[in-house]
Amino acid sequence: MSTFIVTSHGGDFFGEDRHTCKTLGALVPYVHAAVPADERQDVEQLLTEAAxxxxxxxxxIPAAVAARLAPRLRQIARNRYLKSKPLVQAAALLADAAGRAAADGEAWEWRTEVG
Incomplete structure (x- = not known):
């Protein structure tokens, strides 16, 4: 069984996205390659804790924090060294969901499920 992170403001019919903890943990090394050093702490911490x-x-996650995380997650998704399509997709989906939560002025909710 795998543990999944389900995020609010996602792209599916129910407004959620589902990612394995393993996938989110695999994004952590790319934070250093994609995000400037003075901006990476919060996104690195988020992904490490998710894993x-x-x-x-x-x-x-408050809307103001989601607003800061969205562009950083987008930088990771667009990083030229990130070649894995599932990782690119996960980072892009996280960026989109964080952006939607921030734009709506709502907290970005995460919960874990086993499935």
Missing amino acids: QTQAGATRS
Whole structure:
């Protein structure tokens, strides 16, 4: 069984996106390649914590923080060294969801599920 992070403001019918914790953890090394050093701490922490999250955990990210994370996640998705299509897609989906949450002025909600 895998542990998944389900985020609000996603692109599916229910407004959610689903990512494995393993996938989000695999994005961490690309933070250093894509995001300037003085801007990477929050996005690196978010992805590291997501990779280590246990089932049943929830997290609420304020809209202002989501607004800061969205462009950084977009930088990771567009990084030329990120060749894995699933990782590019995960980073892009996270960036889009964070941007939607920020634009709506709502908290970006994360929860974990086992499936």
